[in-house]
Amino acid sequence: MSMNNQGRPTGVGTPVPAGTSDFTSVSGSSLLPNEPLLFEIGDREHSGVDLPDVAIDGSFLGGFERKSEIDLAGLTEPETLRHYVRLSRLNYSIDSGMYPLGSCTMKHNPRLNEKMARLPGFADIHPLQPVSTVQGALALMDELAHWLMTLTNTAAVCLTPKAGAHGEMAGMMAIKAAQDAAGQGHRKVVLVPESAHGTNPATAAFLGYSVRAVPARDDGTVDVEAVKAALSPDVAAIMLTNPNTCGLFEPEVIEIAAAVHEAGAFFYCDGANFNAIMGVVRPGDLGIDAMHINLHKTFSTPHGGGGPGAGPVVLSAALAPFAPVPFVRKGSGGTELVEHAEGQHLGRITAFNGQMGMYVRALTYMLSHGGDGLAQAAKDAVLNANYIKARLERVFSVPFPGQPCMHEALFDDSFLEGTGVSTLDFAKALIDEGFHPMTMYFPLVVHGAMLVEPTESESKQTLDRFCDVMLELAEDAKAGNAARFTSAPLNAPRRRLDETRAARSPVLKWERQELLPQAAE
């Protein structure tokens, strides 16, 4: 164990083997609490709101008045604050530290975005108000659309998708509609590289396509010749992520687009990694026909513990006539909201107008950064990833060496060979060092993948601390200290959780204890 100059132990120290902690507090809690479930502390009587009790006669309820109990737990306001503040402290967050999650783009979430989204003129307007009363909202949507189309050099954008996967669905639906309209409905195959996100094949299958895999080259990119070999008259589209999920720019993307178009198919680009190139490369210039943009990744809207997302999809001129409704357009009397499919437009993919709250946050972010700042952010994201790669590549194994990465650095697990430490173990040990794990085992094309995406938000100081920890961990793994990894995490609110047990006999909600057999006595 190393000591600092005051003689105190530093670094990780010696791990405590499972279950041998020598201290148990009386309450079973500490400053990191074991917070009981809401249903264990609340009850049916308590409430944190004051509402008048009114008498109703039930004559308008058609005989459908509730007779069953609901069984909801109520808390007073102070108890509510404590419950949710205590729970929150069990979470890692981007405000508390770096999230090196490849493919997820966990960047800083500016609070100005939140403040603007809460202006009553945005938060307190109804989606079905008369259009004359929401001209500011429509103008905002129009401006956001302008930024997205300018950054991508595309002809149209459908703002409404609720998340990236929903945007994929909208884009692929537009492709399908365009091909049906052109008498090309017999095209039933979608090409998907092996490194693709799981949503790509899932989306293609959802729309009735069969998926044909395209192998990657030894350097982690897609070979235009392999695409040509996979193209046939029944291919509807290729779904290609660029920069790809190995963190590499596809060098033959323009040739791939040309080959795909030559074969009468469309080019769907998964825009999950747009953060690497915004303001630097316009996907429209590469020949893409459709691409979703995750506002919660690229444009800083918060992930919120798993959503809500927002996934506007930009469309080429060929696909623009097939965009789903609703969309905004300039009209004689102001900005119009087109709510009903006319011509070849697809119908709705969601009620109302999409994720307005996210539009406000994304546009606020764009205006703050400006076109120049967005380009600088992309360059810094790429700089940060390459810096990590440069600092780690002498120790960590890089599956596709000899080229700069884009916004994320990919490593495989060959450096761990013979150590008894897996990628999972390594990632969990990062938790004990105060970092969220990197993305693990994705992309699938690399064995034991570790995908590190720092984003532009991290300072050099943080990156250096992260690299120092990564190098120290790698050395320790190679030195044979596998227990530190296989028992990790020890310094987290929970140790490793039994996922097999959770899946084998699922417990998906709280059950009242007296109803359980063992409590019947």
Place this chain on the structure above:
Amino acid sequence: MRYLPHSEHERADMLAVIGASTAEDLFARVPRHALLREPVNLPRHSPEFLVEAKMKALAGRNHAAGDGPFFIGAGAYRHHVPASVDHLIQRSEWLTAYTPYQPEVSQGTLQMLFEFQTQVAHLTGMEVANASMYDGSTATAEAVLMARRLTRRSRIILSGGLHPHYRDVVRTYLGDGPDLVCLPASPEGQGDILNRIDGDTAAIVVQTPDFYGHLRDLRAAADAAHAAGALLIVVVTEVVSLGLIEAPGALGADIVVAEGQSIGNSLNFGGPYVGLMATRKEFIRQMPGRLCGETVDADGNRGFVLTLSTREQHIRREKATSNICTNSGLCALAFSIHMSLLGEAGLKKLARLNHHNAVKLAKMLGTVPGVELLNHSFFNEMTIRLPVPAAPIVELLARADVLAGLPVSRLEPDNPACENLIVLAATELTTDDDIAMLAECLHAALSEDAQ
């Protein structure tokens, strides 16, 4: 560029470590002619106060619901959100956390989702609920697909009382064809679905309170569906109603989907909202979306994880139940906090108050000459028929700062039977003065129109 930490000096140092001479070297794999030579034609970066001024100017061009009498519902409802809800969801640890794929450092989000699933299951009277969907409309489309997988049948019948946007979303997801039967709009609450069920029917979809405000007989619908081997999907767009109306699960529903916006979430011009989905335990392996489950950690302590992910796209790829990747976590949190504050007692009071105000609204509308109330039953929403087309009247009232409800023709432009209809909602925020003002303005508008 206040969000970017590097100085030029640091950038240069980092490039030196990388062994690159310029930032452009890092883009060496990008085809030369694809790299932008000129900056994109967009405004340059801007100080916080200027961005704020611009956004405020845009917001100022909208009429906020709180600015005057307000009666629009139709799937999104203006309710009071307690101050502590919005405070809590803005805590960094909630707002800026990622999806809880690393459960050891995500127990806050996971326990919250477990509590949320319990609340939703109890509220709907179902055995299990998932960790939320995008919104009510997409949850409805996913429920329909789930019913097809469960029954291995294809016909879906949508009630004429289903929200037209929800119907349109299902149509987009499924495509038009003989296997999707959309019954004509039923503004008078007419029963239309039971005798359409046949041996090919996978599910019928019934909304209650329906789009026009009527309460629907779920028991009869469930019995008819089950007799034919079909499933009953119940849609609820106003979850507050479940504080006063019998739970769909207690009446035989197989899948319940709902829009949860009413609890904890602002109107937000339509999103983000939070879709709820609940079903029977035997159906969970065909349920889309994330699920949180209880387990233990290596020390035997209770903990929570995302589970049954073998249904999901990141594991199953093209064989997944859905392409859904995300849920509506932060909106689910807002829902869960607000529901905790309400509790059983508070939700019931809130529901009664909504209904109470709606009864006042209905009675006042009954005094306006020419206005015909179409509902015999309602919770907090109802439909009226005017002697004249509704849209111009609603527009006229909007100019007097009274947002008088939704002219149904906006959603059903091709249905002449809907041209004179308005759907109106009252909530706990509706005052007697609001109702009086509406009646007065409506009376005046109709009198002017008659002249």
